[in-house]
Amino acid sequence: MKEELVLNGIVLYATLVGEYDKRLVVLTKERGKITIFANGARRPGSQFRAASQSFVMGSFTVTSGRESYNLHKVDVSEYFEELPMDMEKMCYASYFCELMSYYTREGDSCVKNLNLLYVTLKALIKGHMPNTLIKAVYENRLMDIEGQGIHCYSCVKCSDKELTYFNCKQGGLLCTDCAKKTNTTRRISSTLVYTLQFIQSEPLGELFSFSLSDDALKELVSVTDSFLNEYVDKKFKSLEILSTLA
Numbered sequence: 077m078k079e080e081l082v083l084n085g086i087v088l089y090a091t092l093v094g095e096y097d098k099r100l101v102v103l104t105k106e107r108g109k110i111t112i113f114a115n116g117a118r119r120p121g122s123q124f125r126a127a128s129q130s131f132v133m134g135s136f137t138v139t140s141g142r143e144s145y146n147l148h149k150v151d152v153s154e155y156f157e158e159l160p161m162d163m164e165k166m167c168y169a170s171y172f173c174e175l176m177s178y179y180t181r182e183g184d185s186c187v188k189n190l191n192l193l194y195v196t197l198k199a200l201i202k203g204h205m206p207n208t209l210i211k212a213v214y215e216n217r218l219m220d221i222e223g224q225g226i227h228c229y230s231c232v233k234c235s236d237k238e239l240t241y242f243n244c245k246q247g248g249l250l251c252t253d254c255a256k257k258t259n260t261t262r263r264i265s266s267t268l269v270y271t272l273q274f275i276q277s278e279p280l281g282e283l284f285s286f287s288l289s290d291d292a293l294k295e296l297v298s299v300t301d302s303f304l305n306e307y308v309d310k311k312f313k314s315l316e317i318l319s320t321l322a
């Protein structure tokens with residue numbers, strides 16, 4: 077008999093397979109992003125029925141196959157059941173999972189990613205911050221974990237600490253002199269500099285505990301969106317749906 081493993085994680089998404097089964101893509105602490113087959117998950121009375129859905133967090137007892145895993149038992153610690161009740165939040169949560177899936181692979185160490193996803197889904201449910209701010213915080217923090225964050229502590233070119241411009245292609249913030257030399261025209265506020273640094277360095281428990289003025293939020297969203305467009309080569313289904321809701 078094959079050895080059973082217990083993997084802890086969050087279901088990023090679930091797809092239907094055949095008449096009764098489901099294929100789960102799960103971000104796990106122990107093995108990174110993996111595929112788990114939940115056989116019979118759609119049969120009435122199946123123990124997997126409630127657990128084989130997006131955002132479910134728990135311990136998955138599996139056996140390992142050649143390219144995927146088979147589910148034997150699941151202990152759910154969190155369903156995030158508030159998310160599917162709000163279409164807009166549901167779209168944001170799906171996008172967070174899609175972006176996470178884009179960045180992660182099997183075998184990666186994903187503890188930071190998993191913790192970030194957890195606190196972000198919690199923040200979305202709490203609703204103390206605008207969804208657009210939660211999205212920008214998540215994107216910046218995740219890009220930073222993946223070594224692709226906006227360079228924001230010193231000038232990309234000369235390491236000067238006085239930061240006044242942003243250039244996507246250069247990878248981040250610039251001082252006035254280097255901005256001139258690189259034909260950079262996008263001026264930024266000191267609030268943006270501070271906000272980016274805060275998002276990259278603040279402990280996760282405090283990450284979703286600040287507010288921004290409307291103008292500062294617009295600037296953060298605009299800079300983050302252009303950075304993502306430059307470095308992430310994928311269209312996300314959930315964002316397309318979200319744009320139709322606005």
Ligand SMILES: [Zn+2]
Nearest residue numbers: 231234251254
């Ligand atoms: Zn410089």
